Amino acid sequence: MSNKVLEGLFYTKNDEWVKVEDDLGTIGISDYAQDQLGDIVYVEEIKKGTIVNQGDIITTVESVKAVAEVYSPISGEVIEANHTIIDEPSHINGDPYGKGWFAKIKMSKPEETKELMNASDYGDYRK
Amino acid sequence: MRYIPSTSEQQKEMLKEIGVSSFEELLTSIPENVRLKKKLNLPPALPENELEENIASIAQKNIDFYRMKPLIGAGAYRHFIPEAEKALLQREEFWTCYTPYQPELSQGTLQAIFEFQSHISRLTKMEVVIPSIFDGASATAEAVLMSIRLTHKEKIIISPLLHPHYRETIKTYVEPHNIEIVELPLQDGATSADMLKQSLDNNTAAIVVQSPNFLGGVEDIQEIVEITHQNDALFIQVIVEAMSLGLLKSPGNMNVDIVAGNTQSFGLDLSFGGPHNAFLATKKEYVRQLPGRIVGETKDRDGKRVFVMTLRAREQDIRREKATSNICTNHNLNVMAGNIYLSLLGTEGLYQYSLLNFKKAHYLEKELLKSGKFTNPFPYPYFNEFLINYQGNIEELRKRLIENNFIPPLSVWQFYPEEKFRQSLLFAVTEIFSRDELNKISNLLSQ
Amino acid sequence: MKLIFEKSFPGRIGFSKPTDLFDDIKLEESIPIKYLEKNKKQLTEVSEVDVIRHFTKLSKFNYGVDDGLYPLGSCTMKYNPRINEKMAGLANFSYAHPLSFPDMAQGSLELIYRLDKLLCEITGMDKYTMAPASGAHGELTGVLIMRKYFLDHGEKRHKMLIPDSAHGTNPASAAMAEFEVVEIKSNENGTVDLESLSHAMDGETVGLMLTNPNTVGLYDEGIESIQKIIHDKGGLLYYDGANLNASLGIIRPGDAGFDVVHLNLHKTFSTPHGGGGPGSGVVGVKSRLIPYLPTPVVALEESSGKYYFKDVGEKSIGMIRSFWGNFSVLVKTFAWILSLGPEGLYECSKASIINANYVLAKLKEYYKPAYDRYCGHECTLTGREYKKYGIKTLDIAKRLMDYGFHPPTIYFPHFEPYADETIMIEPPESEGKEVLDDFINTMIAISKEAKENPELLTSAPRRTPITRTDDAMAVRRPILTYDDELRLKDELNYQEKDINF
The missing domain is CATH 3.90.1150.10 (Aspartate Aminotransferase, domain 1)
Structure with missing residues (x-):
């Protein structure tokens, strides 16, 4: 089982992560999540300009044997979506915290990150 | 009993190995109150020769349907069914096997389904083919549900010349979903484009037209597809007599969005109405909203071209209540039959x-x-x-x-x-x- | 192997040419040309011999019940008697047009009518509809009947309770009737947790969909309490008949309080699976639900002794398909029940239960069962102990193929923490002791291999026509027709050996 955790990110109980830079949050799914899903074969396109609340379904990820909903860890507006994962969903398996990012969100409630887990708490949560 | 190989001696040995002294001990989790305490009130077992006579005598109460x-x-x-098809369908490997979940042991079924999808794609000029829904009526109802998922609209318009059973089936499937169904009035041998124009609005998910229709009439699909698309609705063409596909213009060449096609005419017995088969065909962009199984091509570890069930994340065993349909067992043997039939007939x-x-x-x-x-x-x-x-x-x-x-x-x-x-x-x-x-x-x- | 399209040769034909082509009728005089395709649609050009060889070869790439043990849990892969096939194929049945006048089809109607009576006796129900084409189609029919019943009684119930061990079709069917699915957890015995159930059941809930024995192969010992909890709150109890093979002559769903049942005739009742159908999912109900059955049903006019189609009436859920049912499957079921009689049916369930418990007893020290207790007609083991050797349940299943067996159902049921990496084995009554012993010894040998030489498992199967498939690639780059393949010809770059084997 693989569950690498990256320092400096915030995590949800549903295994999403968010990396905060100023008022910009970059989101994705954790190494544990990609490992549980197995070979990811399809990601539903995230539309630029979408307004999401924390906990809203932002996209779905499909592997050969499972489908998972991805919930936004933060509220805000999608200002950029990662199109490379649409063509190469395997990036999510290979580099979940890097090339496999999903979207950049302009955060409307930055204080929400306080409710999320830090790397060490998340590491314990998915031990 | 000739279908149960183990003798009572062997069963006793097995019970001993299990560690019980009687069969009854295995049933202790069934509450005594709900146990059946009588023998089932059924006719006594018939030897095979008597069974054959018995059922043959029931069949003889039908008219001589072969001659009529x-x-x-x-x-x-x-339609006539070639003997080569009937003989091939007798291969036990085709009819005693399960749904091809294990591709290493079911390339026969999988490849035949892939070939059938390819045949239907060429006949309809549609990009994607779900080879098997139970019958034309249930396939049409599934197509309607699919159009609602795709458009998020709440109205369906049905041609009065859609087969009456198909119209009834759509109503049954759609009834829980708070969808308005408008049935156009019957005028003559074709669906009225004027009536359609009057009923279409921007809340219309799809229009369902059969061609050739219930009266055998060939509809002016091209004209009504245009009207439908002007209103951002989807056009569902229903084909009940698949033999017409050999001659009539392909739905894909008329920009039809979804085709539901009964393939009984492709090598299937009438059998008093079932089991028949139907396909659903559509454009690639709609593939993730399709109900039912589909076969795709891939490679094995040695690089061989092989076939597997694919795009499975839509299906009930993976997605449960969020699946595109509940369909599981379909009519695959009738897909096999259709594929053999079309292979024999060929282009000419x-x-x-x-x-x-x-x-x-x-x-x-x-x-x-x-x-x-x-x-x-x-x-x-x-x-x-x-x-x-x-x-x-x-x-x-x-x-x-x-x-x-x-x-x-x-x-x-x-x-x-x-x-x-x-x-x-x-x-x-x-x-x-x-x-x-x-x-x-x-x-x-x-x- | 090569596709039929790749065996095409210009000018070959595989059909028998008609002699009179009716040249006196002119196509273009009879229909506007715009309705016709300009060119003939391109299929194949092969001879009858080519077709026979092609499909005979394809058949050899399949594995059927007649080839050996097919222990798929919850699928009941039993022997399909030949006499059933012959009876269903009688010309008077197979050539019968569904819209002939009832007078012409008295035999077909009588068979449907009599089968209804037999199934009612076997399951303790009051009336069956023969319309549903499959188990899932039966479920949809059943939940629509439940929905209509409550609407008719002025009740708006919108939730359906479904155990976590249920087949995926249950929640999917409930969703098609617009019910909200509420999952009920299994308890430590592997059956319905009564406390959760009574907590979840309320006046807004339609009822419970239950498989008994359930998908882990266990009879629900709480069935009396379950039916009381559901009925006390005015709900209805639905029986998924996928596992009826453990119950013939032993327990009837009707006696246990079930209001609606579907039967998979292609499981318990010996009709073939056909590589994924056609089967039949007939639905039986208690008398108070008869008015809601799909229309029509077959009835007998006592005075004349004639059978006819009777409209169910305005409360019916309507039609759920064209025509009346998967008739040929009904004939096979009828033949099987008459072949066995009451004692024979009981013997089937008895033999299948002994078989499953025997496999469980012999294998439980090698593959830890999800629950260590006696089972019904199938047992659920797990492969989780082998994870530490780098072996997944999938590898065990694939290795079985090298020994000539079809693998059991794997990864279903799946619910934490009990049912994980599951191997669900259903050895039906048509498997004799020596077949089971072979299977058991093979499973034990695989267990040893997993520990000592795991590579044998991870590289399996090697003795099948093909090796493991790249399922991810199949989705990432969907090739769903031969024309899709032709468009990617250069990229795929198949060598002759890759397609001609």
């Missing part, structure tokens, strides 16, 4: 058979009209079924046909109880009728 050629179609058509055979269906139906209509006993209620282009009004006593016409080993045509009044259809008969003529037989029929009915 049907002049009725209306959703189920008698399907064209010739399709053409013959068309020509023989038109020949009979011509002959009947010549007699003066029949009139044409309203002319329309048709494939192998046509509506015609009889001047005489319909009861007598039926009797005469039955006496001469023909199953009479359908009285459409039973489905369209309008006064103008009192004397209307829907004749279906397939390639199984010879010129002599068609002449005999027209002579019989001209007296």
Whole structure:
């Protein structure tokens, strides 16, 4: 089982992560999540300009044997979506915290990150 | 019992190995109160020879359906089935196996399904084909549900010339979903484009039109597809007589969005209405909203070209209540049958058979009209079924046909109880009728 | 192997040419040309011999019940008697047009009518509809009947309770009737947790969909309490008949309080699976639900002794398909019941239960069962102990193929913490002791291999026509027709050996 955790990110109980830079949050799914899903074969396109609340379904990820909903860890507006994962969903398996990012969100409630887990708490949560 | 190999001695040994002294000990988790305490009240077991006689005697209470050629179609058509197809379907490897979940042990089924998808794709000019939903009616209902998922709209418009059973089935499937169903009024042998225009609005998810329609009429699909798309609705074409695909313009060449097609005519027995089969075909962009199983091509570890069930994340065993449909077991053996049938007919055979269906139906209509006993209620282009009004006593016409080993045509009044259809008969003529037989029929009915 | 399209040769034909082409009828005079395709649609050009060889070869790439043990849990892969096939194929049945007058089809109607009576006696129900084409189709029919019942009684119930061990079709069917699915957890015995159930059941809930024995192969010992909890709150109890093979002559769903049942005739009742159908999912109900059955049903007019189609009436859920049912499957079922009689049916369930418990007893020290207790007609083991050797349940299943067996159902049921990496084995009554012993010894040998030589498992199967498939690639780059393949010809770059084997 693989569950690498990256320092400096915030995590949800549903295994999403968010990396905060100023008022910009970059989101994705954790190494544990990609490992549980197995070979990811399809990601539903995230539309630029979408307004999401924390906990809203932002996209779905499909592997050969499972489908998972991805919930936004933060509220805000999608200002950029990662199109490379649409063509190469395997990036999510290979580099979940890097090339496999999903979207950049302009955060409307930055204080929400306080409710999320830090790397060490998340590491314990998915031990 | 000849279907149970283990002897009672062997069963005793097994019980001993399990560690119980009697079979009853294995059933202790069933509460005593709900245990069946009597013997089932069923007829005693029949030896095979008596069973055969018993069921054969029930079958004999039917008329001799083999000898009686049907002049009725209306959703189920008698075509000739080549013996090579029947023989191949006897291979136990095809019919005693399960759904092909293990590709290493089921390439036979998987490749045949892939070939069938390829055949149907070429016949319909549609990009993606779900090979098997139970029958035309349930496939049409699934197509309607799919159109609602795709458009998020809440109104469905149905042609009055869609098979009555299909219309009823759509209503049953859609009833829980708070969807408005508008059935256009019946005018003549074609769906009215004007009526359609009046009903279409921006809340319409789809329009459902059968072509050839219930009266055999070939619809002007191109015209109604345009009207439909102008309103951002989807167009669902239903094909009940698949033989027409050999001749008529492919739905994909008319920009149809979804096709639901009954493939009973591709090598399947009438069998009193089932099991038949139907496909759903659509454009690639809609593939993730399709219900049911599909087979795709991939490679194995050695690089061989192989076939697997694919795009499975839509299905109930993975997605449970969020699946696109609950369908699991479908009618795969009838896909196998259809694929063998189409392989045997090939390019030339399907064209010739399709053409013959068309020509023989038109020949009979011509002959009947010549007699003066029949009139044409309203002319329309048709494939192998046509509506015609009889001047005489319909009861007598039926009797005469039955006496001469023909199953009479359908009285459409039973489905369209309008006064103008009192004397209307829907004749279906397939390639199984010879010129002599068609002449005999027209002579019989001209007296 | 090569596709039929790749065996095409210009000018070959595989059909028998008609002699009279009716050249006197002119196509273009009879229909506007715009309705016709300009060119013939391109299929194949092969001879009858080519077709026979092609499909015979394809058949050899399949594995069927007649080839050996097919222990798929919850699928009941039992022997399909030949006499059933012959009976269903009688010309008077197979050539019967569904819209013939009832007078012409008295035999077909009688068979449907009599089968209804037999199934009612076997399951303790009051009336069956023969319309549903499959188990899932039966479920949809059943939940629509439940929905209509409550609407008719002025009640708006919108939730359906479904155990976590249920087949995926249950929640999917409930969703098609617009019910909200509420999952009920299994308890430590592997059956319905009564406390959760009574907590979840309320006046807004339609009822419970239950498989008994359930998908882990266990009879629900709480069935009396379950039916009381559901009925006390005015709900209805639905029986998924996928596992009826453990119950013939032993327990009837009707006696246990079930209001609606579907039967998979292609499981318990010996009709073949056909590589994924056609089967039949007939639905039986208690008398108070008869008015809601799909229309029509077959009835007998006592005075004349004639059978006819009777409209169910305005409360019916309507039609759920064209025509009346998967008739040929009904004939096979009828033949099987008459072949066995009451004692024979009981013997089937008895033999299948002994078989499953025997396999469980012999294998439980090698593959830890999800629950260590006696089972019904199938047992659920797990492969989780082998994870430490780098072996997944999938590898065990694939290795079985090298020994000539079809693998059991794997990864279903799946619910934490009990049912994980599951191997669900259903050895039906048509498997004799020596077949089971072979299977058991093989499973034990595989267990040893997993520990000592795991590579044998991870590289399996090697003795099948193909090796493991790249399922991810199949989705990432969907090739769903031969024309899709032709468009990617250069990229795929198949060598002759890759397609001709």
